[in-house]
Amino acid sequence: LTIGVPREVFPGEKRVATVPDVVEKLIKLGFSVAVESGAGDAANFSDDTYRAAGAQIVNDAATLWATSDIVFKVRGPSAEEVGLMREGGTLVSFIWPAQNPELLKQLAAKRATVLAIDSLPRTLSRAQKMDALTSQAGVAGYRAVIEAANAFGRFFSGQVTAAGKIPPAKVFIAGAGVAGLAAIGTAAGLGAIVRANDTRAEVADQVVSLGGEFVKVDYEEEGSGGGGYAKVMSEGFQQAQREMYAKQAKEVDIIITTALIPGKPAPKLITADMVKSMKPGSVIVDMAAEQGGNCELTEPGQAVVKHGVTIVGYTDLVSRLSKQSSTLYANNLLRLTEELCKTKDGTINVNMEDGAIRGLTVIKDGEVTWPPPAPKLP
Numbered sequence: 001l002t003i004g005v006p007r008e009v010f011p012g013e014k015r016v017a018t019v020p021d022v023v024e025k026l027i028k029l030g031f032s033v034a035v036e037s038g039a040g041d042a043a044n045f046s047d048d049t050y051r052a053a054g055a056q057i058v059n060d061a062a063t064l065w066a067t068s069d070i071v072f073k074v075r076g077p078s079a080e081e082v083g084l085m086r087e088g089g090t091l092v093s094f095i096w097p098a099q100n101p102e103l104l105k106q107l108a109a110k111r112a113t114v115l116a117i118d119s120l121p122r123t124l125s126r127a128q129k130m131d132a133l134t135s136q137a138g139v140a141g142y143r144a145v146i147e148a149a150n151a152f153g154r155f156f157s158g159q160v161t162a163a164g165k166i167p168p169a170k171v172f173i174a175g176a177g178v179a180g181l182a183a184i185g186t187a188a189g190l191g192a193i194v195r196a197n198d199t200r201a202e203v204a205d206q207v208v209s210l211g212g213e214f215v216k217v218d219y220e221e222e223g224s225g226g227g228g229y230a231k232v233m234s235e236g237f238q239q240a241q242r243e244m245y246a247k248q249a250k251e252v253d254i255i256i257t258t259a260l261i262p263g264k265p266a267p268k269l270i271t272a273d274m275v276k277s278m279k280p281g282s283v284i285v286d287m288a289a290e291q292g293g294n295c296e297l298t299e300p301g302q303a304v305v306k307h308g309v310t311i312v313g314y315t316d317l318v319s320r321l322s323k324q325s326s327t328l329y330a331n332n333l334l335r336l337t338e339e340l341c342k343t344k345d346g347t348i349n350v351n352m353e354d355g356a357i358r359g360l361t362v363i364k365d366g367e368v369t370w371p372p373p374a375p376k377l378p
């Protein structure tokens, strides 16, 4: 079968769904690989590097879609792209089925089979190698620290120099999921003093193992909702959390917020008053900007200065490190392909008896199979 990789069409999207190293491995699994000309340009992978890896370069999107049995993409397809898709073809990309019922309908009408990489059951340990939400959140967390360092006027590490003693920067991370933990490791690696908070107490050990200090909210309430994710906390907890965050805002130089609750707007954790209380020259990077922001003063997509504090609300942190994020994403899809093609003969078997594959298959041969049945209790 032929795996096709179109150029991403979403404005500002710089990632690409496969990279030359992975092309070679897909070919070893028995597939032919076709890449649209220019697909890797924004991630610094030229047509020539794909060609050297064995891919065929196709000049236009229409031909690419028409000749591909399986399409690998990053973003879910636009309506125009669905129109180009082959009847009965297979698509692997982010889909977010709960938010995009219309897209599901359009793809089902094409009798497609659609594997939504965002719908992978993340708690299965054998699914980790395919977990693109994790790989991409890790890149975003790293990049958030780089953006903070770029906007901050001082070193992160403390130094004793002939010109004087420099204190280390203090960084507070709100939310210690995948992105927050990556940010903790990166900021600690640069030499900052790092503190972090999460409503899920179970992450405290991971914060410490990455070089951070876990700061507790003085209020007993378990923060885990379903599937390892957070829930909306009680008003009492939120009040106690605001008091703790207000204290941190006065003390630290940099705040990176990553807090999200599935299916809800991002919790507002940093108020305008807290921003006002920060030292001039401080920086906030709000990684939840796209979901409404964790900070009241965030402007999604922008970096703004308010009360002397730079508030970075970029929504394209992953695309700002497109070579890295594309490479990790391509590897996630390679691992998925290995699961689909155990025979290594260039064919795929979408095995609905396999828990990981069942979870991410949102359409099978034109039939919508999302949401999957609840997992059987042991």
Ligand code: NAD
Residues within 6 Å of the ligand: 122, 123, 124, 125, 128, 131, 133, 134, 137, 174, 175, 176, 177, 178, 179, 180, 197, 198, 199, 200, 227, 228, 229, 230, 231, 233, 258, 259, 260, 261, 262, 267, 269
């Ligand atoms: P996410 O992006 O949905 O949320 C980011 C973080 O914000 C979470 O840690 C959440 O607890 C935290 N948060 C939410 N509300 C908050 C608040 N009011 N104050 C402070 N923090 C708040 O989560 P994610 O990073 O995608 O993943 C969350 C969890 O999913 C993981 O930490 C893990 O438990 C689970 N997961 C499991 C696996 C696996 O088992 N293989 C893989 C990936 C993720």
